[in-house]
Amino acid sequence: MANKDLQKTSDRQAIDLFIDQVNKMPAIHTREGRLIFALDATASRQASWDQACELQSELFLATRDLGGLSVQLCYYRGFGEFRVTPWINDTSELLHRMNGVSCLGGHTQIRKVLSQAVKETRIKQVRAIILVVDCCEENPDTLCQTAGELGMLNTPVFIFHEGQDSQAGQIFQQICKLSGGAYTPFDSHSADVLRDLLAAVAVYASGGRKALEQLSTSQSQHIKRLTQQLGKQE
Numbered sequence: 001m002a003n004k005d006l007q008k009t010s011d012r013q014a015i016d017l018f019i020d021q022v023n024k025m026p027a028i029h030t031r032e033g034r035l036i037f038a039l040d041a042t043a044s045r046q047a048s049w050d051q052a053c054e055l056q057s058e059l060f061l062a063t064r065d066l067g068g069l070s071v072q073l074c075y076y077r078g079f080g081e082f083r084v085t086p087w088i089n090d091t092s093e094l095l096h097r098m099n100g101v102s103c104l105g106g107h108t109q110i111r112k113v114l115s116q117a118v119k120e121t122r123i124k125q126v127r128a129i130i131l132v133v134d135c136c137e138e139n140p141d142t143l144c145q146t147a148g149e150l151g152m153l154n155t156p157v158f159i160f161h162e163g164q165d166s167q168a169g170q171i172f173q174q175i176c177k178l179s180g181g182a183y184t185p186f187d188s189h190s191a192d193v194l195r196d197l198l199a200a201v202a203v204y205a206s207g208g209r210k211a212l213e214q215l216s217t218s219q220s221q222h223i224k225r226l227t228q229q230l231g232k233q234e
Helices: 002-023 043-055 057-061 091-099 110-123 140-152 166-179 191-207 209-214 221-229
Strands: 033-040 069-077 081-084 128-133 157-162 182-186
Touching (some): 033 110, 033 191, 043 091, 069 110, 081 110, 110 128, 128 166, 128 191, 182 191
Parallel strands (some): 033 128
């Protein structure tokens, strides 16, 4: 029982930290959302990839009343393999593409994710980037430089960090700060937390903070808490 209570406390802290970071972000006045959903598909990530497949529908469900959402899936794996899909507006299509991917051993390629976001937002504004990852094997200065460029373009990075790699966590926090985004750790067993965080960023990308107040009452308790606590006027 003590372990469960500790986990609940940790989950609440992660959500509260996320809330505080999003509260400080600038308003978004467009109703058109473009979001990059980036995942580490190296060998150790198969369980998390499967979980992401199950949860990706939240990106679309959470924004269906806000004018919809366009998602570009990015993932890296193997020996320098980096893949990018076309922009997708349908959860079935995104799931189909994700189900066709198997995880392979390799190093992280976070720089390519950030560079892809710069490229896309120079064509048409990308409102948010979600990166689900557990470690970092790249030069932090290079990553931070590109993150700063994203910050200048008003394209925030939201990193959901699984695991206990404190060194990677420090790098991820810098990336989020420089880009104007938000960082939060999560536990692989806390699917509800990840689901709510994915939905929250999708809503932010589509409609800004005020849009969270418009979420259906059928949403999860975590989403309701986000809605209540992110009630600032824009």
